[in-house]
Structure formats: structure tokens, C-alpha cells
Amino acid sequence: MSGDGFAGVDKSAVGLGERQYHIGVAPGEVSTVALLPGDPFRVPLVAEFLTDVTEVAHQREHRTLVGTYKGRRITATSTGMGCPSTAIAAEELIRVGVTSLIRVGSSAGLQEGVEPGDLLVSEGTLRNDGTTAAYVHPGYPAVPDLRITMSLDTIARAMAEGADWSVHSGLNASDDAFYAEGPEWIGELNRLGILNVEMESSALYVVARQRGVRAGMICAASSNLVTGASVYGDTKKKLQEGWMRSIEVALETAVALEL
Numbered sequence: 001m002s003g004d005g006f007a008g009v010d011k012s013a014v015g016l017g018e019r020q021y022h023i024g025v026a027p028g029e030v031s032t033v034a035l036l037p038g039d040p041f042r043v044p045l046v047a048e049f050l051t052d053v054t055e056v057a058h059q060r061e062h063r064t065l066v067g068t069y070k071g072r073r074i075t076a077t078s079t080g081m082g083c084p085s086t087a088i089a090a091e092e093l094i095r096v097g098v099t100s101l102i103r104v105g106s107s108a109g110l111q112e113g114v115e116p117g118d119l120l121v122s123e124g125t126l127r128n129d130g131t132t133a134a135y136v137h138p139g140y141p142a143v144p145d146l147r148i149t150m151s152l153d154t155i156a157r158a159m160a161e162g163a164d165w166s167v168h169s170g171l172n173a174s175d176d177a178f179y180a181e182g183p184e185w186i187g188e189l190n191r192l193g194i195l196n197v198e199m200e201s202s203a204l205y206v207v208a209r210q211r212g213v214r215a216g217m218i219c220a221a222s223s224n225l226v227t228g229a230s231v232y233g234d235t236k237k238k239l240q241e242g243w244m245r246s247i248e249v250a251l252e253t254a255v256a257l258e259l
Contacts, residue, residue: 020092023077024057025064031073033100033259034093035250036086037243038079038200046076046104046247062089069251072258079103082176083131083203090207090215100214100259102148102250106239107172107198107219109229110190114168114221116229117238119160119246120196121153121169122217126189127202129176135206142174142205148216151253156218159249165242170195172217174202186225196221214259218246 019026035046040063047053050067057064061080066073077093079086090101107120114120125142127133132142149169156167173194175181181197189197201217208215220242223230253259 016095020095022060022088023062023064023092024059025077025092025096027096029056030064030066030075030093030096030098032098033072033102033254034075034077034098035247036077036079036089036101036103036105036204038081038105040078042243043076043078045243046074049247049251050074061085070255072255074251074254079200082199083129083174086200087131087203087207090204091211094207094211094213098213100145100148100254100257101204101208102152102215102253103201103204103217103219104243104246104250105198105200105217105219106222106243107196109168109196109221109224110186110194110226111168112227113166114196114224115166115238116221116223117165117242118221119156119165119167119242119249120172120219120221121149121156121167122172122201122219123149123169124171125202125205126171126173126192126194127206129174129199129202131203132206135210140206142202143209144201144205144216145208145214147257148214148253148259151256152216152218152249155252155256156245156249159245165238165245168195172201173197175199181225190226197225216253218249220246
């Protein structure tokens with residue numbers, strides 16, 4: 001049914017000021033800044049840096065904890081895998097008062113020199129997903145907040161001085177289909193100079209821009225799809241160390257920018 005006078009449900013106006021349907025969080029239960037791992041079982045990794053930790057909710061793939069880091073209240077919420085669930089988490093966190101969102105996840109390198117455990121700071125995303133097409137024009141850019149991005153990069157590089165791991169910054173891609181990333185597509189991304197590929201940031205950036213809040217991303221390199229360094233080999237420990245570094249950098253950014 002369509003035409004003038006049709007009264008359909010306006011989802012943008014539903015649930016405002018209430019406990020959110022998917023993530024299970026209500027206004028007043030979270031802080032203004034949220035760290036966003038994909039995996040709900042990595043939310044406790046954020047909690048290792050926090051004091052006075054409280055679990056707020058755990059529904060579906062979305063687990064939320066709140067605690068304190070250097071005097072600042074911090075929220076950690078898992079987005080699940082991919083842009084659809086990330087968009088839902090971002091939308092609902094924004095509805096309950098979050099104004100800054102920092103993704104801390106895993107990502108595969110696409111350029112030589114990226115090693116498992118390295119940190120990857122996103123400067124913008126190639127939107128190879130379906131979710132953001134429902135929000136904006138095909139040419140609309142998916143870009144993070146400039147100040148958050150610069151802070152993530154600066155803090156990460158200071159932390160990496162003298163260490164056996166590196167920091168890389170550049171453009172990444174967000175894909176929908178993990179197992180459809182074949183050699184031809186990987187090669188095309190490499191030729192385009194895309195630094196890394198993951199599955200969530202395009203939705204995070206577009207939703208944040210549309211809702212007037214800030215977003216950024218710092219990932220740990222899980223593997224390198226060009227050189228063949230694989231998370232299925234002996235790199236898992238390096239990846240886990242990278243996760244912890246990415247979380248610490250994001251927390252320091254939240255404090256430095258008073259997010």
C-alpha cells in the first residue's frame with residue numbers, strides 16, 4: 001500500500017527515551033563514549049582496563065559493560081559481525097546518550113609491511129556493504145571524526161616507539177561477505193592502495209554522520225591477505241596483544257579528548 005495518507009511506522013521516532021529493543025540499554029545507563037569490539041566475548045577485555053565495572057545488558061550479539069578509566073566513565077558494547085548489526089548498535093547507543101563511538105576490532109592487512117598484531121588507524125572507508133546504501137547516496141563518503149582519528153594515530157605511534165610492532169594509517173574497506181573475498185577482489189583492493197579490510201566501519205561512520213555524533217576506528221591486524229600471514233597460523237597471540245593495545249589507545253583518546 002502506498003500513496004498520500006499512508007501512515008506507516010516511522011522507525012526513527014520509535015523507542016526514543018526508552019530501553020532499546022536490540023541492545024537492551026536505557027538512557028542513563030551508559031556514558032557519552034563507547035568502545036565497540038565486534039565480539040561480545042571481547043567486551044571483558046575492555047573491562048580489564050576499567051574499575052567499578054558493571055554489566056548493563058547482554059542481548060543477542062550486543063553485550064554492554066560500563067566502568068571507569070582514569071576518572072572517565074567508559075562504555076563497551078559489542079556490535080556483532082557486519083554492518084547490519086553495527087548500524088543497529090550505533091543507532092541505539094546514540095539514542096541512549098552516546099556521542100562518541102570508537103571501534104576496536106580485528107582487520108586484515110592488504111599492503112606489504114602490515115604484520116599480525118600491528119595497529120591500523122582508519123582514515124576512511126570504501127563502502128562495499130549493503131547497509132549504508134539504505135542510508136545515503138552511493139557517492140556519500142564514509143569518514144571518521146578527524147580529531148578522534150588524529151588522536152588515535154598520535155597516541156598509537158607514541159606507544160609503538162621502540163616496540164616490535166607498528167602503526168599504519170590509511171583507507172580501509174568494509175565488506176559484507178567474508179568468504180567471498182577472493183584473490184581477485186583482494187588484488188583490486190591492494191592496487192587501490194586500501195590498507196586493510198574489515199566489516200563494520202562504513203556503517204559506523206555513516207550512522208554517526210547522519211546522527212551528528214563522532215566515530216573512529218583502530219584495529220589490530222589479524223592477518224595479511226596479500227603476503228599470506230594468517231590468523232589460522234601462529235599469529236593468534238599477536239592478534240590478542242594487538243586487541244589490548246587498540247583498547248588502550250582508544251581509552252587514552254577518550255581521556256585526552258574528554259569524550
